[in-house]
Amino acid sequence: MELDLPLIWAGIIGLAVILYVVLDGFDLGCGILFPFAKEERDRDQMMNSVAPFWDGNETWLILGGGGLWVAFPAAYAIIMPALYVPVIVMLLALIFRGVAFEFRWVAKPNHQAWDLAFWLGSTVAAFAQGVILGGMLHGIRTEDNAFAGGAFDWLSPFAIMCGLGVVAGYALLGATWLHMRVSGPLERRSADWARPLLLAMLAFILVVSVWTPLQYDRIAERWFSWPNLLYLSPVPVLTVVLAAVIWVGLDRRNAAAPFLGSVGLFILSFAGLAISNFPYLVPPDITIWDAAAAPASQMFLLVAVVILLPVVLGYTVFVYYTFRGRIGPGEGYH
Amino acid sequence: MELDPLILARVQFAFTISFHIIFPAFTIGLSAWIATLLGISLWTGDPHYRDLAQFWTKIFAVSFAMGVVSGIVLTYQFGTNWSAFSLAAGNVIGPLIGLEVLTAFFLEASFLGIMLFGRDRVSPQLHFASAVLVAIGTAISAFWILSANSWMQYPAGHEVRDGIAYPVDWWQIIFSPTFHWRFVHMLIAAYITTGFVVLAVGARFWLKGKHLIEAETMMKMALGILVVLTPVQAVVGDFHGLNTLEHQPAKIAGMEAHWDGNHPAPLVLFAIPDEEAEMNRFELAIPKLGSLILKHDLNATFPGLKQFAPEDRPPVLPIFISFRVMVGIGLVMIALSVIGAFKWWRGHLFRPGWLMQIFAWTWPLGFIAVLAGWITTEIGRQPWVATGLMRTEDALSPVGGVAVLVSLVLFVLVYAVIFVSGGYYINRLLEKGPVRHIPKEDLRPTRPMAAAKDAGRIALSAGE
Numbered sequence: 001m002e003l004d005l006p007l008i009w010a011g012i013i014g015l016a017v018i019l020y021v022v023l024d025g026f027d028l029g030c031g032i033l034f035p036f037a038k039e040e041r042d043r044d045q046m047m048n049s050v051a052p053f054w055d056g057n058e059t060w061l062i063l064g065g066g067g068l069w070v071a072f073p074a075a076y077a078i079i080m081p082a083l084y085v086p087v088i089v090m091l092l093a094l095i096f097r098g099v100a101f102e103f104r105w106v107a108k109p110n111h112q113a114w115d116l117a118f119w120l121g122s123t124v125a126a127f128a129q130g131v132i133l134g135g136m137l138h139g140i141r142t143e144d145n146a147f148a149g150g151a152f153d154w155l156s157p158f159a160i161m162c163g164l165g166v167v168a169g170y171a172l173l174g175a176t177w178l179h180m181r182v183s184g185p186l187e188r189r190s191a192d193w194a195r196p197l198l199l200a201m202l203a204f205i206l207v208v209s210v211w212t213p214l215q216y217d218r219i220a221e222r223w224f225s226w227p228n229l230l231y232l233s234p235v236p237v238l239t240v241v242l243a244a245v246i247w248v249g250l251d252r253r254n255a256a257a258p259f260l261g262s263v264g265l266f267i268l269s270f271a272g273l274a275i276s277n278f279p280y281l282v283p284p285d286i287t288i289w290d291a292a293a294a295p296a297s298q299m300f301l302l303v304a305v306v307i308l309l310p311v312v313l314g315y316t317v318f319v320y321y322t323f324r325g326r327i328g329p330g331e332g333y334h
Numbered sequence: 335m336e337l338d339p340l341i342l343a344r345v346q347f348a349f350t351i352s353f354h355i356i357f358p359a360f361t362i363g364l365s366a367w368i369a370t371l372l373g374i375s376l377w378t379g380d381p382h383y384r385d386l387a388q389f390w391t392k393i394f395a396v397s398f399a400m401g402v403v404s405g406i407v408l409t410y411q412f413g414t415n416w417s418a419f420s421l422a423a424g425n426v427i428g429p430l431i432g433l434e435v436l437t438a439f440f441l442e443a444s445f446l447g448i449m450l451f452g453r454d455r456v457s458p459q460l461h462f463a464s465a466v467l468v469a470i471g472t473a474i475s476a477f478w479i480l481s482a483n484s485w486m487q488y489p490a491g492h493e494v495r496d497g498i499a500y501p502v503d504w505w506q507i508i509f510s511p512t513f514h515w516r517f518v519h520m521l522i523a524a525y526i527t528t529g530f531v532v533l534a535v536g537a538r539f540w541l542k543g544k545h546l547i548e549a550e551t552m553m554k555m556a557l558g559i560l561v562v563l564t565p566v567q568a569v570v571g572d573f574h575g576l577n578t579l580e581h582q583p584a585k586i587a588g589m590e591a592h593w594d595g596n597h598p599a600p601l602v603l604f605a606i607p608d609e610e611a612e613m614n615r616f617e618l619a620i621p622k623l624g625s626l627i628l629k630h631d632l633n634a635t636f637p638g639l640k641q642f643a644p645e646d647r648p649p650v651l652p653i654f655i656s657f658r659v660m661v662g663i664g665l666v667m668i669a670l671s672v673i674g675a676f677k678w679w680r681g682h683l684f685r686p687g688w689l690m691q692i693f694a695w696t697w698p699l700g701f702i703a704v705l706a707g708w709i710t711t712e713i714g715r716q717p718w719v720a721t722g723l724m725r726t727e728d729a730l731s732p733v734g735g736v737a738v739l740v741s742l743v744l745f746v747l748v749y750a751v752i753f754v755s756g757g758y759y760i761n762r763l764l765e766k767g768p769v770r771h772i773p774k775e776d777l778r779p780t781r782p783m784a785a786a787k788d789a790g791r792i793a794l795s796a797g798e
Binding site for chain 1: 402418425428431432434435439442451452455456501504737741745752756
């Protein structure tokens with residue numbers, strides 16, 4: 001049987017993106033929530049809870065971007081110039097929040113600037129990622145397989161809303177992560193943060209679910225034609241179930257349920273967007289097969305991925321296992 | 335005014351990659367140094383080595399963070415500014431970058447967590463193993479990125495159809511003809527760079543009369559490796575030069591400001607190359623020595639710049655100067671290493687005096703040499719982005735000059751803030767010096783035994 005390499009690669013990149021979104025999502029989320037924790041001790045605790053992981057988490061972003069280049073160079077060469085502004089903004093924001101992890105500790109007691117850098121960097125990076133998502137969903141104007149639009153084509157109310165939605169979503173991941181991983185007063189407060197964020201995230205999911213089929217016929221047809229409607233109906237039902245799991249989990253002070261429920265919400269949202277847009281990599285023109293790299297290149301790296309990705313996942317789990325357990329106030333690894 | 339996106343994109347890449355390379359050049363060697371210290375500490379049980387490792391780990395953490403965040407920018411910049419190149423070379427170079435992520439980045443980033451924060455959570459053996467894995471990860475990363483760069487310098491193992499490169503032989507692509515020497519040259523450069531930083535910090539402590547045991551350990555270990563590596567680097571550099579002459583003769587002609595290929599080349603010590611007039615002004619040169627160095631024969635000839643069409647020549651002045659800066663610093667580094675090692679052998683290294691004062695200021699040498707070397711090889715590759723395959727001017731994305739200018743200005747501003755702050759904090763960590771660590775078996779005070787053990791240990795160590 002002939003392997004459908006572009007399809008496999010779309011799956012791998014999808015996996016890298018969802019792992020990135022969930023993993024860096026919770027540590028960016030902790031940054032977004034920084035101003036809500038007024039005490040220095042709470043902020044230390046928030047940062048300590050993600051300090052051993054953030055670097056590995058962010059590496060999935062490189063695998064996502066690098067993987068896109070490897071497997072779909074034509075899409076990479078269209079998306080990056082088209083989303084130039086939000087991509088650059090995201091990178092600059094990630095620089096600030098990344099160095100803040102180290103600088104903040106060394107700068108103490110004069111670390112207020114790096115508190116700000118951590119918060120702003122995390123928030124702006126999340127917002128820019130949402131705008132990138134919105135820009136891609138909206139579609140990119142191409143001619144002869146090259147970007148043929150202007151520098152601000154991506155800018156639309158829809159993209160801005162996606163940006164806000166991702167900020168809320170990451171903050172939800174961050175709050176539920178803290179709920180699972182810290183002890184003391186911060187645990188209680190993280191539950192208070194999580195509830196409105198869950199509502200915001202649900203509102204965002206609802207708006208996207210209504211907005212995109214109304215604006216794009218291909219998406220409406222995908223979801224509302226028979227029998228797709230039947231096959232796809234578990235997606236909204238599961239969304240409601242997961243929201244309930246998070247809410248009840250917070251009420252009952254269950255450690256893991258709210259976080260796992262939030263992760264589930266992200267996976268479902270991602271699946272929903274994939275269903276809406278498949279097989280387009282750059283809507284409305286370029287499919288995964290149009291943008292695919294040479295089969296020899298896709299095959300070469302596929303072999304490497306099959307061997308190496310399980311190893312990477314293995315030691316990622318090991319690192320999370322090593323730093324398991326709750327962090328109390330005033331505790332840390334420094 | 336019309337903004338030229340090409341020159342702006344080139345400046346942006348030059349700026350962001352120059353900023354980035356400073357950190358890998360340091361952290362490749364630093365991780366190996368920390369792993370070595372942890373290994374010795376494990377072997378001998380001497381706490382000084384462990385404290386020294388901990389001290390350098392803090393500096394490593396700050397440097398590595400700056401390297402990571404400035405590196406992500408580069409992965410994306412291929413697409414934002416150089417999408418035509420990404421498309422033309424993506425089939426070939428893309429997988430090399432992909433392999434770098436899979437074999438190196440994850441390894442470094444994951445075990446970095448254990449290296450930085452795991453000391454009290456894992457066994458000393460596993461902590462040591464994590465440091466070794468991080469060190470290996472940084473070297474693997476250098477392997478892949480230099481493989482990709484070498485392919486751009488001299489592409490091999492591919493075929494071109496409709497302006498797009500397709501892979502034919504992966505072995506030839508990964509181990510392209512200029513790769514071997516370039517990789518060895520860069521790896522040694524990274525270890526030398528770290529060596530001089532460690533030497534300089536040791537000398538600083540020693541001159542201040544602080545942390546004397548650690549200072550002597552640092553200086554001895556640094557000099558021990560430098561006295562071996564700096565001369566080896568000169569030999570490797572020579573082979574790298576011969577290899578460049580074979581595969582990129584125009585680059586060598588530019589580096590040597592060698593115009594006329596019909597006569598044996600002199601070694602030009604000083605000149606202002608004039609590209610309009612195709613000659614050197616104010617030249618000070620030793621006849622035939624250039625041919626001796628590059629052909630190992632006084633009377634041999636090699637191509638001069640005039641043998642290449644003007645549009646195929648690299649810019650001469652910048653690489654002529656940067657190459658001389660690199661070699662000049664290299665010679666200074668050899669001299670300092672040999673003198674230091676000699677004094678150590680004679681037993682009067684640790685005396686106040688001019689040598690100690692100089693050592694305290696040697697920390698920037700490696701960085702400047704690495705930057706000068708990369709400027710030489712990258713500008714020397716011009717006018718090609720991938721030699722013979724695509725010219726730099728054809729590699730650009732369809733983006734406007736304003737977008738590239740604004741992002742360039744932002745990168746300069748942000749990097750300036752990061753660089754100044756990072757330098758300030760690293761200096762602050764250096765001023766503080768190594769501190770004695772009291773190990774904790776468990777961070778969670780909910781386990782009373784652990785807290786009791788800690789209290790006991792603190793009481794004991796106070797009585798020491």
